Amino acid sequence: MTRTLSQEQRDFVDAIGDFCRREVPATRTASHDPEIYAKMADLGWLGISVPGEYGGAGRGMTDLVLFLEETGYWQAPIGGFATSVIAAAAYERFGSEAQKRQVLGDFLRGKVLSISMSEPGAGSDVGALTCRADKHAEGWVVNGQKTWCSNAHIADHILLVARTSTEGGKHEGLTMFSVPADVDGLAIRGIETMGGKEVNDLYFTDCVLPADAVVGVEGDAWPQLMAGLNIERMILAANMLGTGRRAFDDAVRYVREREQFGRPVGTFQALRHRIADHATELECTSLLVHDVARRIDERPDALFPREASMAKLKATEFAKAMALDGMQLMGGYGYATEYGMERLLRATVVSTVYGGTSEIQRDIIGKTYGL
Structure with a gap:
């Protein structure tokens, strides 16, 4: 690129x-x-x-x-x-x-490290979370359920977002806590998915945390979360850019080598044009992701809600589309674990959901234009 x-x-x-x-x-x-x-x-x-x-x-x-x-x-x-x-x-x-x-x-x-925000009733709408942290003589007592918590089962520390107050708007009264993964009162249970056990349900039952477990300012978790949006979206965009690149290279390698009707299948116009389209999309995605990274380096304290959302949206949608078409280009071999394209598909298909769905990214981008 x-x-x-x-x-x-x-x-x-x-x-x-x-x-x-x-x-x-x-x-x-x-x-x-x-x-x-x-x-x-x-x-x-x-x-x-x-x-x-x-x-x-x-x-x-x-x-x-x-x-x-x-x-x-x-x-x-x-x-x-x-x-x-x-x-x-x-x-x-x-x-x-x-x-x-x-x-x-x-x-x-x-x-x-892991970070826990989502709940059964609070996914894209983080402000709807209800997991409670109440003040206690020893600090805080946490009760409630979290879900879709990536890597909690292998984590040493979990950054928890819990509700500490019901006063004000739904984005007020949220607080970040540093939680040892082995703390008493926390049960971590893996969720079976097509990608294996990578996400978890977390159950807090009278889980006691010390007073100094608060990360940042009590009640200010929402603006603290907003301050980290650049890095979260760019991490996901960069990882999927690399994964999409791999799917592209694997597909190109296959259609160059696989012969049918006496010649490489990639020389047939139907496949050659699809590779050309994917190559163009890959180049555009790479330029966007790296340009947004450069802008963040130039202004590290600035928020880039439009650009970071564009990068996450473009990279994840490209990677998913590339892996899906890579499977089609490779025929039955794309479905075989020996070749790895099916693994790339499993890795990319969820990327348009976690870290803010593609629909949420589009909504954010639209709002930056006053819509």
């Missing part, structure tokens, strides 16, 4: 590729491999966006996007990274010094 990278960035991308070719198995069954994740921690890659004062590399959004794109392309089994870096950014912005030292330090050492 067309990119303007420094020599250091090109070397970084090459190093990721070299590592993945050596360490990532051709076929895998788990979305998260603790050994590979630990090796990346030792290389300092997990802390690419964590400030240097906490032991990270302190690099910007562009470098984070490069890492996520390349690991997505090589299908590195580090499923815990995305939620970890999203949660880490919230701790970095709003956590106490003690929380930053502990949680960011654990993240850099290869521990997984």
Whole structure:
């Protein structure tokens, strides 16, 4: 893809590729491999966006996007990274010094972080959540259910968003809490999905948290969440850009090699034109995602609701469409686990749902035009 990278960035991308070719198995069954994740921690890659004062590399959004794109392309089994870096950014912005030292330090050492917002009755409408955290002599007592919590089953820390007040509007009275995953009163149960057990139900029953478990300001979780939208959407966009690239390359490789009627199937106009369309979409997606990353690096404290939503929308929809058509281009082999396209389809089909559905992204984009 067309990119303007420094020599250091090109070397970084090459190093990721070299590592993945050596360490990532051709076929895998788990979305998260603790050994590979630990090796990346030792290389300092997990802390690419964590400030240097906490032991990270302190690099910007562009470098984070490069890492996520390349690991997505090589299908590195580090499923815990995305939620970890999203949660880490919230701790970095709003956590106490003690929380930053502990949680960011654990993240850099290869521990997984998770973030819990959704509930059975509160998905896209986060303001409708009802999981309660009430003040208690020892701090806080949490009761309620959370759902669709990615990586909670492998996490050491969970960043919980709970309701601490019913006064004011529905987006008021929400508070972030730092929750140890092994705390008494929390039950974590995996949800079976087509992608395996990657998401979970969380059940809080008289779960006691200390007073200093609050992350940021009590009652201010909503603006704190809004401050992290750039990073969440760009993480998902970058990962799906890499996954979509992989689906494209695998499909092209197959139609070049597969022969029917005495010639490669890719030389038939029906398939050649589809590859041309996908190549154009991939180029557009790459340019958009990397351009938004550059803008964020230029203005790291600014919100880019339109641009970040566009990047997430475009990258996830492209990746899903590419993997689906990749399966069609490969015929029966696209359905076979030996070739991996079916795994790419499973990885991409949910990407237009999590982290804000495509419909929500379109709604946000429309609102930025005053609609």
